[in-house]
Amino acid sequence: MSAALDAVAAEWRKALTLPATLIALAVAVAGPVALAALNASQNATDSAAEAVLAASPLLTIGAIVLGVVTAGSEYSAGRPVAVTFAVMPRRAVVLVAKAVVVTGLVLVGSAVAMPGALLAARAAGGGPGETEPGRWLGVAVYAALIALIALGITTLTRSTVVPLIVLVANGTVVSLAFLLYLVTPLARYLPDLAGMRMLAGDDRIAIDDALAPLPGGLVMAAWTVALLAVAAAVQRRRDA
């Protein structure tokens, strides 16, 4: 147990002393705040509360970057992963510690970004509208899960470029799951589509039979856990 706590504390310190992590956090927090203010000032949305939700994809992007750099920084120049595994030989513990740190950072980032975005949107002239705590929680949980998926994929690929491009494009340009949904409705069980209603109301999603927020969130969480388990198994077997 103490070894696991040591690992979390070590990974926490690592994350906070890496410029890339801090930049990702800044994107996750400052991005939604700025975009919400912009939305509100342009009257792009009906209310400040709406402006916040419309700005939340930037939180998701920050979370993706956070997950990618947390795993990917181990494989940058000089291969820091060798020191990591030499000082913490239980690799699964390291991956769990990284997952705990990423989750913590995303949740803290969300807890700052969402109220900050609301304040900014109000200050920029948005009407109050109706703030939905459940929706905010959904946004934070979705961001944390997508960050963990990014962590898992990057652990498998050992390079940051591909996961970063694929995940950010998937989240902004077009979702692969959505394309698949055009072929089969089963695609609504794929992780990002499954969790979509945590962020967005029924009326804002391009598919008609999306999973409700709670079951959808659970499906997305199950994907995440499965992916991390695969990453742990692969990481355990291969040479560092």
Place this chain on the structure above:
Amino acid sequence: MLTFDDLVKRRGSRDILSGVTFRAEPGRVTAFLGPNGAGKSSTLRILLGLDRPTSGTALVDGQPYASLRRPLRVVGSVLDGSGAHRSRPARQHLAWVARSNGIPRRRVGEVLEQVGLADAARVRAGRLSLGMGQRLGLAAALLGTPSALVLDEPVNGLDPEGIRWIRGLLRSFADDGGTVLLSSHLMGEVASLADDLVVIAGGRIVATGPLDRVTAGYPSLEDAFFALTSGGAR
């Protein structure tokens, strides 16, 4: 004591290591000599649990390294420079390494002082010279006051003063009962430092024993080295 027993490592159809067997004993400096690509790093990486052997074992005081709960208190190691992330300052690198093994924070300042990096504590690892990077790696290895040091090419990039310094450090570490295993392809540095030699060529151990015994019958360590490694490799 570090023991290697019949290590075999195969990558695809290539034999990296074939039956590597030797020991590094407490109170002695063991030099692991061989040309580039002979299998030195692979052997050390297997000892540290970073690579998996195809067969055979490498043990630290009779245990696999990976089973050590706080390995830095038993073995300090340096592979391939400092291994620190380039954008993390030296002190922060040591701080997380210390934290990972429950080592008190004050040790960070102590080892920085010990390796002569106190003035560079805030410098990002990527901006350190090769020699300073070696010192940072060594600082991390010393954090947990281990009983063994495993160093891959530790004199690489050190200036003459640095080489002299590391020689003194390793000598006194062994004289205090510690085990030192260091790899090198440079014989000059090793000849004045090692008690025991292990010579590897083409993934096979071609000689082991006390320095004077391995070099007996040759005019110098260098002659012994070339005679041994050219015979052993293919």
